[in-house]
Amino acid sequence: MDKEQLKSLEEIVHLFNEGGLSKMKVTLEGLSVELEKDGAPPLSAPAAAPAAEEKEETGALITVTAPLVGVFYASPSPDDAPYVAIGDRVSENSTLCLIESMKVFTEIPAGVSGVVEEILVHSGDYVEYDQPLFKIRTVK
Known part of the structure; x- marks a missing residue:
């Protein structure tokens, strides 16, 4: 994973945590990420x-x-x-x-x-x- 992909991944995780989502799947330039919060209700x-x-x-x-x-x-x-x-x-x-x-x-x-x-x-x-x-x- 190069520095640009790492930075993109960090931004995706930040958006996921701050955006009130409980599940998210993103594919960008060969980088595929699926995030899900187990059993936790979505953050408001x-x-x-x-x-x-x-x-x-x-x-x-x-x-x-x-x-x-x-x-x-x-x-x-x-x-x-x-x-x-x-x-x-x-x-x-x-x-x-x-x-x-x-x-x-x-x-x-x-x-x-x-x-x-x-x-x-x-x-x-x-x-x-x-x-x-x-x-x-x-x-x-």
Whole structure:
């Protein structure tokens, strides 16, 4: 394994651990990696895990942030409608967007039930770790 493949492998493992995934398979330039967490429930993404007291408070404005670095996509493909729009009601498991990193697409869940008040990035924008993506007003 050369240095470039080792660096790619380290990035893949980092994305797997930080991205809230429980299983992932990636093949890049002759390097094939399959990762799976045995029996462990998937980690919730930092963006999808607001503090418990914020969840219980009706009307709180929650900021959903990027759990990884990559390209933000508002819809599953350029021809499809966006996952959410301003004013849409979402549940904790609703997909808000996709973030592509190293040719791996990660669905970003809302993490809270509420109404989308703001969308802070545009489709195709490069996003940084912990960058604000959405503002959601919580509802019970």
